[in-house]
Structures are given as structure tokens and as C-alpha cells.
Amino acid sequence: MKSLLLVAHGSRRTESNDEVRQLARDLEAKVDGEYGQVACAFLELAEPSIPDGLRAMIRAGAYEVIVLPYFLSAGRHVATDIPAEVNIIRAESPGVEITLAPYLGASSGVVDLLLGLAEETPAPCS
């Protein structure tokens, strides 16, 4: 069974990191047994790091992990930094299949999400 690791940038603001942790819990609630473990990790400024997050999953029995980059643009973090962190664990645990999903901003569904937010927006009191 595949496991999911949500990967965010990490922030100096605890609340932002907690938003990511809550999102991982929301993911876990939603998948309802379709995936194994669901957790999150951070590129910098928060714990666990991506290698540590992957190591914890592998210790708990994961042998197939999909890494989900919670990023809006295909910058250096998505193109270079996250793959480099993942490769550390690929070298450490060659028996584990780790796959990088496209980053969130690459999803064509973002357009509908934005339009949904626009439609929910109440008119200002004026």
C-alpha cells in the first residue's frame, strides 16, 4: 500500500507549519484506508525534514511513498531541492519506491478552486 508524504516549504511562523500538519491530517481522513501512512515534512525552517519524514515512514513499514510537493510554482525548490532530499533516501533505502508527484500549482484543478473561492466571496458591506 502506498504512503503519502506532503512536502511544504516550512515557515518561521508556527501557524503556517500547523496549517500544513492539519492538511496532512485532512488528507489522511479523506483517503480512508486507500493509502497507508499519511504525513508531512518540510524543506526548511520546520521539522521533520524530508529525509527524516521519509525515514520515519520507512521505519514504520512503508515500501512505496508518493511525495506531494505543496508548492505553487516550479521554482528551484520543486525542480532541484526536493528531488535532492528524496535522492538521499533513495540511496539509503534502495528497496523503497519513492515517487515525486507534480507540485500543487501544476494541477489544472487550481483554476476551478480559485473560481470556487471567488463565488463564495460575499459582497463587502458598504
Added chain:
Amino acid sequence: MKSLLLVAHGSRRTESNDEVRQLARDLEAKVDGEYGQVACAFLELAEPSIPDGLRAMIRAGAYEVIVLPYFLSAGRHVATDIPAEVNIIRAESPGVEITLAPYLGASSGVVDLLLGLAEETPAPCS
């Protein structure tokens, strides 16, 4: 008719800013006349600024604008900086209704988007 202004952080990477500009075009194509103007603006590092983006819309006839923050977390930018930029134009053009939509990361649809990306992810060649 309401207009939409997609607001992103802005990046030193031209490609990242161009991703946002393309997303605004995708939004425009999708709304298909349901909204008036659709454009984007940037908090920093790219043009136009949020005030300039709003001014351009107002010059072109907009009198109701929904600002869509293309951000993943409710940090200082979403909570303070974007409202401050919007307030500049509210003071300049009090006859124009400018509404702030929730930021993208606040959408409950993000969970489904992430799961969609996980499902599309091919197994690695190994």
C-alpha cells in the same frame, strides 16, 4: 459585472511570474464571460503591483473586483500586506467595491487536488 484579480507573491524567477500570468489567462478562458476583466498582480518582485493592477482594471471600467490571493498559507502577506495594498485603492476609488476572497490554501478543495496528483503519479521506473 465583477472582475477578478489574481494576486501572487512574485518571484525573481521570470518563469514563476509567467506561470501566474498563464494561470490568469486560464482563469479568463474558463470564466467565459461570467466575470468582466481577469488579470493578475504581484505583491513584490514583479509587475504590476496590486495597486497598479487594480488601477488598470478601474480605468478599464471595473466597479466591482474580487481579489484572489494565490497563496498557500495565512501568513503576514495574506493577513496584512495584501489588505494594505487593497486599501490604498479603496481610499483612492471609494466607488469601486473591492472584495478579498479567501487565499487558495484555505480552500477545502486542496485535499482533493492533492489526491488527484497522487493518483496521476506513475510508478517510478525501477
